[in-house]
Amino acid sequence: MKKTKITVAVSGLNNTDNPGPGIPVIRALRESEVFDVRIIGLAYENLEPGIYMHNVVDKVYQVPYPSIGSDKLLQRLSYIHSIEKIDVLIPNFDAELYSFISFENKLNEMGIGTWLPTMEQFEERHKTKLPEFGKKYGVHVPHSRPINSISEIDSLTPEFSYPLLVKGKFYDAYVAFNPEQVALYFNKIATKWGVPIIIQQFIRGTEVNVIALGDGKGNTIGAVPMRKQYITDKGKAWGGITLDDQDMLDLCHKILKKTKWRGGMELELIKTFDNKYYLIEINPRIPAWVYLAVGAGQNLPEAMVKLALGRKVKPFTTYESGKMFIRYSWDMIVDLKEFEQLSTNGEL
């Protein structure tokens, strides 16, 4: 069948200690059976590898950080859209989602399709509000509390017992075994992401994840559970394997049904040794390991693009368990002229 030509803008082209989902999303879209995609990369920093991967990204534009203000970002996107005629935009950074969600209507008015969680969905799953989320939706959640200053560390006991988790509001999580370590990690994270810092009860068990896509009406378009097999010191998966775990999928369906989740998401869970599941985090976007789901038979980025274009999408009902991914990084040789061109012109 003939493929429909569309232009998709994708962020998250980074691949440092915290790999972005951008490149895996693009790989998935390149394998689409219905779309012939032209990819517009949106880059925040000049050293994002995706910028220089010309077989993967057709054109790159530098965009301003959301922290500079949503207006500047929207303005830049309008300019890019005037040239490229973007059909769908897929943001992949936690730090940028708030901005994109806040002006999603304007994007849609410009003719740019998106498939993002609503602001309500985005806010209620926040790390600082996870306990309320757990109560509301009947999900086991470890006890947690946001703190804004080091002076609050001494009052953590007996509410919490050690070890406990010290988490940034966007990224980073550390296990702390005493108050001194909490203070150390507090400073480290606050310097990078600001406050609040979330203190979370440490649950002993196996870390498992689910990637899922919701249609905004309570239906699960796709879901694939995975266990991290190799975890970096930042808690990122460098290897993983798909699981055949109906209990995990049932929990996922329950959450998507009750929240009427719209868009991609990642559930981070701890499976205890008595087979109980604790939800420790909800990432409101497609995770960097999305290509594992594609390899297991569910091309979720393609399905997401269909939804963003207003097309009907038939939910995936199966995937292959026992599929593994092992992450690999390679050194890409880039001529200084390209770096110069992006730095000077803001596009490449």
Next chain:
Amino acid sequence: MKLKKKIAVSETGFIFDPTTGDSFSLNPTAAEILNLLKDGKNEKEIKKIIMTSYDVDESTFERSFLDFMAMLRLYNMIEEHEEN
């Protein structure tokens, strides 16, 4: 007691549990016993088959067999509710 249906066993003695993602390698004897379990054989039948095929005394077999079963149980590969 039965082996969980989802457990994948290859001829080489490689086991994969898709509910946990864990994998194990068995020696040839363990692989044979596991395949007998997979075929639905009970302890008595397995004992008879193994003791007929190999030069092993009863107490050695029972000690090793029970240890092996305990390990399978530890790794959650046994259907517990059908234990008899």
